[in-house]
Amino acid sequence: MMMTTTQTAREVIGLDNAHVLQTYRRAPVVFERGNGCRLYDATGRAYLDFISGIGVSSLGHAHPRLSAAIAAQAATLLHTSNLYYHPLQSEVASRLTALSGLPRTFFCNSGTEAVEACLKFARRYWHAQGSPRSEIVALERGFHGRTMGSLSVTWDEHYRAPFGPLLEGVTFVSQNDPDALRRAVSSRTAAVIAEPLQGEGGVRPLEQAMAEAITDACEATGALFIADEVQCGLGRTGVPFHSATLGLRPDLMALGKALGGGVPVGAALFSDRVAASAAFGDHGSTYGGNLLACRAAMVFLDELTSGLLEHVASTGPLIRAALERVAARHPMITGIRGAGVIWGVELDRPAAPVVEAALDRGLLINRTADTVIRMLPPYIVDSADVDQMAVMFDAALGAVTAEEK
Ligand SMILES: *Cc1c(COP(=O)(O)O)cnc(C)c1O
Numbered sequence: 001m002m003m004t005t006t007q008t009a010r011e012v013i014g015l016d017n018a019h020v021l022q023t024y025r026r027a028p029v030v031f032e033r034g035n036g037c038r039l040y041d042a043t044g045r046a047y048l049d050f051i052s053g054i055g056v057s058s059l060g061h062a063h064p065r066l067s068a069a070i071a072a073q074a075a076t077l078l079h080t081s082n083l084y085y086h087p088l089q090s091e092v093a094s095r096l097t098a099l100s101g102l103p104r105t106f107f108c109n110s111g112t113e114a115v116e117a118c119l120k121f122a123r124r125y126w127h128a129q130g131s132p133r134s135e136i137v138a139l140e141r142g143f144h145g146r147t148m149g150s151l152s153v154t155w156d157e158h159y160r161a162p163f164g165p166l167l168e169g170v171t172f173v174s175q176n177d178p179d180a181l182r183r184a185v186s187s188r189t190a191a192v193i194a195e196p197l198q199g200e201g202g203v204r205p206l207e208q209a210m211a212e213a214i215t216d217a218c219e220a221t222g223a224l225f226i227a228d229e230v231q232c233g234l235g236r237t238g239v240p241f242h243s244a245t246l247g248l249r250p251d252l253m254a255l256g257k258a259l260g261g262g263v264p265v266g267a268a269l270f271s272d273r274v275a276a277s278a279a280f281g282d283h284g285s286t287y288g289g290n291l292l293a294c295r296a297a298m299v300f301l302d303e304l305t306s307g308l309l310e311h312v313a314s315t316g317p318l319i320r321a322a323l324e325r326v327a328a329r330h331p332m333i334t335g336i337r338g339a340g341v342i343w344g345v346e347l348d349r350p351a352a353p354v355v356e357a358a359l360d361r362g363l364l365i366n367r368t369a370d371t372v373i374r375m376l377p378p379y380i381v382d383s384a385d386v387d388q389m390a391v392m393f394d395a396a397l398g399a400v401t402a403e404e405k
Helices: 007-019 064-074 089-100 111-128 148-152 157-163 178-184 208-221 291-329 352-360 383-404
Strands: 031-035 038-041 046-049 104-108 135-139 170-173 189-194 224-228 252-255 266-270 333-339 342-347 366-368 372-375
Touching: 046 383, 064 291, 089 104, 089 266, 089 291, 104 111, 111 148, 111 189, 111 224, 111 252, 111 266, 148 157, 170 178, 178 208, 189 208, 208 224, 291 333, 291 342, 291 383, 352 366, 352 383
Parallel strands: 135 170, 135 189, 189 224, 224 252
Antiparallel strands: 031 038, 038 046, 104 266, 252 266, 333 342, 342 372, 366 372
16 A cells, blocks of 8 residues: 555554454545545545545535534434434434325334344235235345345355355345346245445446346236435435335335435335335334434435435436546446436446556546445535546556556
8 A cells, every 4th residue: 555654543553453242344544524525534635525425425425414414403402212212313304205105104223123024014914914925035236234134135155155144035146137037026025125226336326127037026916125225325326225226115214324414214115015014013123213313313304305406406417427437548448327426337347456556546436346436525524525536546457557567
């Protein structure tokens, strides 16, 4: 790594190495503050953030309205648990209904918890019908989280193998094989789960034919459809939910990441028929939907519905054009996929060295599925940021090419 690491940064890294469970291979940089699409390290060096904490910092860093609202909420009331009512949860739930068409919300604290809730209530639905079904059909390259249930429907064997045995009855189908999907879904299938646009799997939008196969198979067998919109949902592709662009009509939907703009919050949304099976005591979360989380979600949803969604939709083509200009100069780029503020750049080689070279130049991006560069800039990213990204990304690719010679 060419970067210079300061003394304080070295101390932070040393203490982390000594005391934090070593499950992350972190880049050797310590961030101290942020503003908009920029993060600043201990030396004051600026970085252009095109990963936004893995799709979380949707309003960028230190967003004035979000930080003021959080501070005011903290000074008023943070948490009461779900033993009582507070005024914000139903407000956020009704806004999610207005966006998604799904009438009921369960609040939790992360994407994986939202997926867990979906898996549990898919089973709960069939239990209530008096004809229990437990099998799940999931897609290859799908990612749904790291807790036991969501890990069971996550495809990557690398994540799964050390933690077995996982849930039984999960079948994985290639993400572009509609016939295999139709064959896999049966009258024993409780639900099909899919990301309408796969994030961790390499930024791969579901093909229309695959979406149609899911809809047909669910209709034919009664199986429920769970849309995991944790990464691609909530406006990230320039529409409220990516499933709608494919004609998918989920019975259950998992949300997280962008929803709290950095405050941990997850949500599972349910259709009437699934929600009807829920009874008091069926599921719970101590923190789920507390006032702080709901206040943050409310600011995000306010912003999204007062111009930000249109901004994302109009920024997508700018990013594509910028990436295409870069690709024209770098034959190692073999594909560009995405929409709005989620983009994947497929390389003909491992992407890790490019991520490292970009970091050296002050651009934060990440690698997924080995050969794919993923960009998840904040929703507020503007055309000047996009131009700067293109210059830095071009330089990073150039450096990697030069190293080979
Ligand atoms: C990130 C992600 C999750 C898990 O979210 P966490 O908040 O990390 O638990 C689940 N599904 C998808 C599609 C994701 O991208």
